[in-house]
Amino acid sequence: MANTETSLKEVTTSIEGVIGAALVDYTSGMALGTIGGGKDLDLSVAAAGNTDVVRAKLRTMEMLNLKDDIEDILISLSSQYHLIRLIKGRNNNGLFLYVALDKDRANLAMARHQLKRIETNLDV
Template identity: 70%
Template sequence: MANLETSLKDAMAIEGSIGVALVDYNSGMALGTLGDGSDLDLTVAAAANTDLVRAKMRTMEMLNLQDNGIEDILISLTSQYHLIRPLTTQSGRGLFLYLALNRSRANLAMARHQLKRIEGTLEI
């Protein structure tokens, strides 16, 4: 099992990573962030993406899709990918990992795979 600091460092080791945050989607607060901040304000991104996660959770409830948990949410920008992965572990409920990637340097499939692995080892 990995602690928060180790997990954030592992996420930053993913090819093309710009920044990563672990976010509480009930409050919108980042529990931890890592990245140089020159390309992206992770605190603002954490708070803003909280609204997106909440909206998707509400939509799934309205559609009665509770048995189909969200693996991840992908936002494709012209120069970046933003991956949001709600945690499914018991200690991670109500949290999500947010990872921003440089689109020209990232392998999206590999990034999703590695973020899933990081989620599985993260101990809150």
């Protein structure tokens, strides 16, 4: 099992085109760990904003009485992909991995595959 720091480092080394990544607690909107980002991507702001996205989708699924799990949420910008992967597991309720990718350098299918693998090894 990998901790937060190890998992975030693995995101940057195993996924091509990563701009920044965060592990976020969507009950509080706080980033538990971040890597990358910078002046063009404030990961604390992204964590809080994407918490609203996750909460809204969960509420909508509840209102629609959908008995299913969210694997990930994709937001496509003109130059970036923003990928939100909800963490499943006994100790990881209320968490998601957030990754911003450069659209020109990233392979979205491989990024989703790697995030799923990283998620299974994450223990917070």
